[in-house]
Amino acid sequence: MIMVHSEDEITVSLHRLAHARAGDKGERLNLALFAYDPCHFEVLMAQVTEERVRALFAHRGVSRVRRYPLPGLAGMNLVLDDVLQGGVNGALNLDGHGKTLSFLLLGMEIALPVTAKV
Template identity: 45%
Template sequence: MKLREIAHSRTGDKGNISNISLIVFNEADYNLIKEKVTPERVKEWFKDIIQGEVERYELPKLGALNFVLDKALGGGVTRSLALDKHGKSLSSALLEMEI
């Protein structure tokens, strides 16, 4: 299944760092995404854009994972030539991941 079937996502940015939240619709699915959506897997999923590390923060009471993607926005909003300088589409891209 794709992540979008059991979760939704939001993206934020600060400079060259993207912040992606992954939030399950049903708390029963939290352990599944915790097991399947690792920092290594997220880095591999975005291998064409992430130049730095991926850190994951777990928020079990919210049924969420938060990923911080370092060096992922082409230098940041004021330096990037990307069409999506803020990286807002990254949340939709993550939801396409198969688990």
């Protein structure tokens, strides 16, 4: 979905610009995010910040987010600590796997100029 916010800005879900892969180990979640089009890499770097990702996952108790840019691949690696609520084997929730959490990240809203290629 594309939402127009002003004459010069629109908002799109991150999944329109990028795809993600996830992995988990204990309490640590690894999210790899890659732009479909390398021209969107700078937008992702500007808006998919450690602070925004931490706020997005705050309800899961995340204690730390580290971002590692991968400019040659038009992507980034995000490492989130203490977000899996005990991990696959220790959580009481139905699915403690990190792979399901990549969809939460891909729902993040990204602001773009109206002229941007989506």
